[in-house]
Amino acid sequence: MTDATHGDPHGSDRSLAAALHDLVTAIEPITGYRRVALRAALGQILAEPLSTPVSVPAHDNSAVDGYALRHADAGHVRLGIVGTAAAGHPYPGEIGPGECVRIMTGAVVPPDADAVVMQERVTIDGDVITPTQWPAAGNNIRRAGEDLQAGDRILDPGRRLTAADLGVIASTGRAELEVRRPLRVAFFSTGDELRGVGEPLGPGDIYDSNRYSLYGMLTNLGVEVLDLGVVKDEPDTLAGALAQAAHEADAIVTSGGVSVGDTDHLPTLLERHGELRFRSIAMKPGRPVTVGRFGTAWYFGLPGNPVSVMTTFTQVATPALRRLAGEAPRPARRLSVTTRSALGKKPGRQDFQRGRLVEGADGTLEVVSAGHQGSGVLRSMSEADCFIVLPVERGDVEAGEIVEVEPFTAPLVV
Structure with a gap:
């Protein structure tokens, strides 16, 4: 089904900002809480406001x-x-x-x-x-209370707890916390050509790298993951996998099968059995992104090219999944730096090129291109440590110009 309030899913590309606004507005966090020992709260999302009953330190x-x-x-x-x-x-x-x-x-x-x-x-x-x-x-x-005064609010609900947070909480004497239950995400790859690592390759076959990238990114988000493997490009098989995923998880992430080819069945299945909110974003790499709901589960259909998978997961799925998990909004950290490299860019889509941050002669940060920017060149993601974010209207960039970069984030529990 299609809801007119989120626009025509078959219409022109949506801007990334509009797509994210739509998602954040529509998504309601999952319910369910549990009480855990302080050490077990690492990486979990706090579900209650925390205040300190004592001053820290307690005495001069x-x-x-x-x-x-x-x-x-x-x-x-x-x-x-x-x-x-x-x-x-x-x-x-x-x-x-x-x-x-x-x-x-x-x-x-x-x-x-x-x-x-x-x-x-x-x-x-x-x-x-x-x-x-x-x-x-x-x-x-x-002085007594130099760190915390008795009654001070320490942390607010929605915070994913870090090692430093555990130390602060421990300094107040608290032994247990209420946290949200972990978000559960099912994921699978689609494609008749995909083979698992360790299997022999036949003519036209390739190894499935996307599930390993997705596993790592989902794990870094602190969610519980359910790997459904590789699903063939057959409508009935795909519908069965989506139904299983929706039954067992809060959200579904897939790679491949969301473009406009004859074997790209997922958008049609979503329209037929769920809710299709949009299926393309004006971004590069990763224009074909299908987002909606299948049953009660939110669905994120990512492109099949490896770099497109990682880029769209970072820019689209990550903020949406954080919202679904009950995590407080956390804007991506971006910096303005000088590029040492000339960057090719055509106006019309927001570009996320891969780069490496380096130190300039005066000690300030600069950025260099991580090499070939093709959406199938996964090595560029491995060698990069940031996205070079170029606006929709921007054209080619000359070396020496100021650009915006978004450093890759580390795991949340450190």
């Missing part, structure tokens, strides 16, 4: 190894050492005029002390010290 403590003293004693040449404070072992007494306490990093600062002198800034004679450089009031003291 020393930032260095040295001597806790009263700044009011700055006129005294010599101070007597009356005790020791170590982390977990506070000094129990008081500090009087002309006195100090030997203190270790992290130890509670005695209530009468208001500065810590580093041990490198004193001379020692038995149980007496002589500061060679007096600290200012407050020097070398980490």
